[in-house]
Amino acid sequence: MKVVLLSGGVGGARFARGLHAVLAPDELTIVGNVGDDLEVLGLAVSPDLDSILYTLAGRSDDERGWGRSGETWNALSAAAEWGGEDWFRLGDLDLGLHLVRTQALRAGATLSEVTSRLVSRAGLRLRLLPATDEPLRTLVATPAGTFPFQEWFVARSHADEVDDVRFDGAVGARPAPGVLDALREADAVLIAPSNPFASIGPILAVREIREAVEERAVRSVAVSPLIGGKAVKGPADRMLSRMAGGTTPGHVAGCYEGLIDSLVIDEADLPADAAVDLVATKTLMADREAARRLAAVVLDVACA
């Protein structure tokens, strides 16, 4: 069984870990968001791809919710001593990866090539593909102005309400090699419980990816990131309220119009109604077993 998962960062990474536990290693292809990517201290940082990599490789700090376990922060504090930026929290262990990636990119490798090498180094057999190798950056329009995603999310603590999300570079961006083939060969397409606007939006902003999902011959199933209308973490609920008009399963499904056949929601969101089939279960991925169980339910829905 071949499965393609469209995924953002933390929630997506946990769901991916669940899928990885259920599927055979080579059955899973993850297409990751790169709209949050940024340059920090001259290094190319891909937060969502890294969250997935760290989580699947057993290196993530599950309590903090991002970055690596056992992390230290000495390089960043030294950089700040010398006048460098320190608003984006890069730990020392994390920096090791960014150094290797940045060096490879400067030597001419593509982001998908570098990512593939990192997955191999971690001893993983799944495929982790950036949505695109080209620069595609999420811009967040707020009453206070338009900001690059991480500036809004981290530096401004996502305090500003969001009126619109745009994807700089999306027009003309090609899917990374392997993405379209994976979608065409998939037995199921899944959308992780990630922010529909900020995490999945940038992936679907790549025209050929959106078209491939629209034209699928197999089932496509999304998992709602909301539980009882609330985000587990982050601003997804506030963004849905303001930009989609509400936080019910119907509003979540509306973000994926024409792109999914079913939406898996939490039991806390029942009763509910939407333009697609709704399947209710427990969606909180409190631990690995909960993620594995959710993944199994979603695969059942996709293969029904």
Place this chain on the structure above:
Amino acid sequence: MKVVLLSGGVGGARFARGLHAVLAPDELTIVGNVGDDLEVLGLAVSPDLDSILYTLAGRSDDERGWGRSGETWNALSAAAEWGGEDWFRLGDLDLGLHLVRTQALRAGATLSEVTSRLVSRAGLRLRLLPATDEPLRTLVATPAGTFPFQEWFVARSHADEVDDVRFDGAVGARPAPGVLDALREADAVLIAPSNPFASIGPILAVREIREAVEERAVRSVAVSPLIGGKAVKGPADRMLSRMAGGTTPGHVAGCYEGLIDSLVIDEADLPADAAVDLVATKTLMADREAARRLAAVVLDVACA
């Protein structure tokens, strides 16, 4: 009193700390070796400039003899996990500086501009100038082949005997801004107890610097890096034996023919004879006070 010091790494940095303790802060200009500079994990590293900066800023690990005190090594070990190079030991605190420097260089700053900013950030008022802003790299010719300096020194543990030292990029390299003015306005020119071939050689390989020292109207004094014909640390004695024919004060002075008026040597090297005046004292800089005392002796010689 205005003093210019030509300096390599560790020995030079300790001597610079002594001078810094004796002179008023704005009386000292240090011209540092850049022949050892290299790129590691895509970062621009200037080991000798950094040794001087760390030592004068009170951040050096005097016991280990290089790098910063309180250093950790997590980023490098993570980089190695992901397939990155780890032969050149960059600590986390050290990396902070290299990140800031590399980012500034890529943004178009010169090495001397970046170095000046770092000195200011450290709250220091002396001037620390790279010999040149242009790429000048020391190559070490050995029976096993010719290697970039750090590959021979670190990766090969300077085990190969050295037949010759060359300076790639030296032809046509201009002194960094301020170097010639500092030499012309100096009341004394000093050469630190650094390796004449590997540390001072690359500075003097910049034609206009060598000419400015040759044409000086003031006294120039070098401090021998050898004690009893032996290097305190490193390969200076082996290089002098093989390339200058011996390790006496006469051989050291021979490395600076036409460039110095006096050579300060250790009492352990008496009796001695050379083509320049010899002044014997205790030259081992075991602590800050010893370095301060040596600096005072050298300044006395320069102002005699």
